Amino acid sequence: MKSAVETLNPTRVRLTVEVPFEELKASLDAAYKKINQQVTVPGFRKGKIPARVIDQRFGRGAVLEEAVNDALPKFYTEAVNEAELNPLGQPEVDITELKDNELLSFTAEVDIRPALEIPDYSGIEVTVDNVEVTDEDVEKSVEQLRERFATTAAVERAAQDGDVVTVDLQAKVDGEVLEDGVADGVSYTIGSGELLDGIDEAVKGLEAGGSATFTSELKGGSAAGKEAEVSVKVTEVKARELPALDDEFAQLASEFDTLDELKADSRERLARMRRFDQATQAQERVLDELLKLVEVPMPEKLLEDEVRTRKHNLEHHQLGQMGLDLAKYLEIQGKSAEEFDAELKEQSEKGIKTQFILDEIVGKEKISVGQDELTEHLMRRAQSSGMSPDQFAQAVVEGGQVPMLVGEVARGKALATVVEAATVKDADGNVVDLDEGDEEETAKVEAATETVEAAEGKTEA
Structure with a gap:
């Protein structure tokens, strides 16, 4: 088999493939066998009809068509691997020549992942909100707890x-x-x-x-x-x-003996939440800066498919659950159809760019995914799907989606790598140490993975 690659644009190629006829032998044998099982010829037992009789009765062309349809995916895959391409979606195949006992030639046009240059991202600098818990925040938190015991x-x-x-x-x-x-x-x-x-x-x-x-x-x-x-x-x-705010209430509503201890715990809990929010904000802003650094050619068909998928999911899943149609949703949002389509296209482009860039960093940094990280991700995805972890894991394996989940975690780790290299400052200009706290590494990776999923549009609106 011979193959050549022609670059049509940065995101699309045309493969030209020539296959000597002898390489079709296995597919021809399979075609005769398949036709043998489907037809009946007087004087011959089913499955025992000679090839020459099939050619005479049903035409050699029918056999060739069956054989070529069987062989094309294999030869296409070989050509893709030989050229070291990363195809996106299904190819558009055109058989240019088919000479019996001589040659099969075909072309295949397909979108590919563009080659990306990832620059030094260690110079990225972002500003995030301060972690600040006021007395008013604590009082509000305690008051909310008090409301629950009303x-x-x-x-x-x-x-x-x-x-x-x-x-x-x-x-x-x-x-x-x-x-x-x-x-x-x-x-x-x-x-x-x-x-x-x-x-x-x-x-x-x-x-x-x-x-x-x-x-x-x-x-x-x-x-x-x-x-x-x-x-x-x-x-x-x-x-x-409402119960009185005193030590007796603290003992009723918590494991603490005094109201002061309850308030101190509330302050620390709020601080942890603010630190988590600060880390998420850092991830989002670092990702935005990273996207600005890399020029990403956009595969038009992939973009069209992504826009169509997002619109379908919104209309038929998310809005349907809320009893709304798209027109009512746009009315509530105060948007025109044109504004909505423009935003959807922008969000889809961001999602595609995010995946391309982070996948490139995964390869560049040789990032791998550990079993603990994959398990943590699977547990969260199972929870959001409403399935038990065992049910979700079984569905993932049966659906061949394990590589997809591994890719999601790997992109989360890639973002975490970029964030670690970046400089993050709070609103007062102080450098923020995002490694503070006792959060486990797998939890940090999962938080970064959630940020990536949001950018890729994999979380519900």
């Missing part, structure tokens, strides 16, 4: 903000009560925003037994998105009572 007691007065009311609801559209528009005994905290728009104003000022009517756009159900006339009746009003 109790309620029935009161004989008008409902007000923060009260928990029990209500009966009835929704009408065009004067007709909806089949799924009636609900009794619904518990609702005034001001929480967890029910219909307008209900807060309707129930405030009502005592048990009081009722009101208001208009609201339905968020779900058979008439989602339509304006409805909603009748609400308050059957009970309860006031929320």
